[in-house]
Amino acid sequence: MFDLHRLRLLRELKHRGTLAAVASALSYAPSSVSQQLSQLEAEVGVPLLEPAGRRVRLTAQAEILVAHTEAVLERLERAEAEIATSLSDLTGTLRIASFQTAALALVPTALGLLRDLHPQLRVHVTHMEPERSLPALLARDFDLVLAEEYPGNPNPRSSELEQEDLLDDPLHLALPEPADSPDTDSPTAALRSLHGHPWVVEPEGTAARHWAMALCRNAGFEPDVRFETTDLLLHLRLVEQKHAAAFLPDLVWYGHSPTVALRQLPRGQRARRISTVVRRGRSRHPAVLACRDALLRAVALHSGRAQGGTALELISRGAARSRRPR
Incomplete structure (x- = not known):
């Protein structure tokens, strides 16, 4: 029988x-990781690694082993979930990764709900963009990730992950004052009127940047990008100070009134989808269920502040509408 610890190293x-990355993540010496994998090769009886420049890559036989290891680990996660469900008190640590606006607008409220309902549950939160947090979720650095998808830019879907919708967050064109485009202009015309103005967007390689560039190009111009940051609060401040135009989501205001002039975007581009993502086999863990429920309630409370509705009404409506597994 193959050693599970060594199989996990191969998966890592x-x-x-x-x-080096495996050793750093697991607090091992690189030589120890290499030795363990060499022993696994001896157990299996075939080469598992082959040179690829200065790095190594998995052989076809190693990929087979990793696929079976994933199935074993998924089953073990289900066992862990069943054991946790059998206990009367929810304990342990839940590791969450969230991008900025969700971390600011939703996570603190959810943490308060979790603290009140499950005081023995330790929650660890890391601010990380989905481009990094989703691979880290696969690598078991986190238990749950808050991710975002922009219109026409879905995240890569791994069969090893399970995604559940949380909310659709409206997106707007944020205008520096004075606006050159009258309110009666179409969304595309309002966007096109800013073709010569400086813009603030997220960095290269992010889904938000790809979406923003495509939106401007579809309107017929190349945006003059002067500022690049994942910090949407800085986006907002640059618009407020009339330094740049931007695309801003509703969560930036945490349910308060917008502080800049906003225009509607073209149809099909008016909201990003926010979801919670977990590894397959972990969705029934009581800590994950409690966290997802707390986040749904945080969404309802946020919506109640923004729309003037009652929290209880919005909680019940939001739970029915938003819990759509994908």
Whole structure:
């Protein structure tokens, strides 16, 4: 029988890419990781790694082993969930990764709900963009990730992950004052009127940047990008100070009134989808269920502040509408 610990090291290598990254993540010496994988090769009886420049890559036989290891680990996560469900008190640690606006607008409220309902549950939150947090979720650095998808830019869907919708967050064109485009202009015309104005967008390689550039190009111009940051509060401040135009989501205001002039975007581009993502086999863990429920309630409370509705009404409506597994 193959050693599960060594199989996990092989799996980590697939997800992290280098022996050094595996060693760093698991607090091992690189030589120890290499030795363990050499012993696994001896157990299996075939080469598992082959040179790829200065790095190594998995052989076809190693990929087979990793696929079976994933299935074993999924089953173990289900066992962990069943054991946790059988206990009267929810304990342990739940590791969450969230992008900025959700971390500011929703996570603190959810943490308060979790603290009141499950005081023995320790929650660890890391601010991380989905481009990094989703691979880290696969590598078991986190238990739950808050992710965002922009219109026409879905995240890569791994069969090893399970995604559940949380809310659709409206997106707007944020105008520096004075606006050159009258309110009666179409969304595309309002967007096109800012073709010569400086813009603030997220960095290259992010889904938000790809979406923003495509939106401007579809309107017939190349945006003059002067500022690049994942910090949407800085986006907002630059618009407020008339330094740049931007695309801003509703969560930036945490349910308060907008502080800049906003225009509607073209149809099909008016909301990003926010979801919670977990590894397959972990969705029934009581800590994950409690966290997802707390986040749904936080969404309802946020919506109640923004729309003037009652929290209880919005909680019940939001739970029915938003819990759509994908």
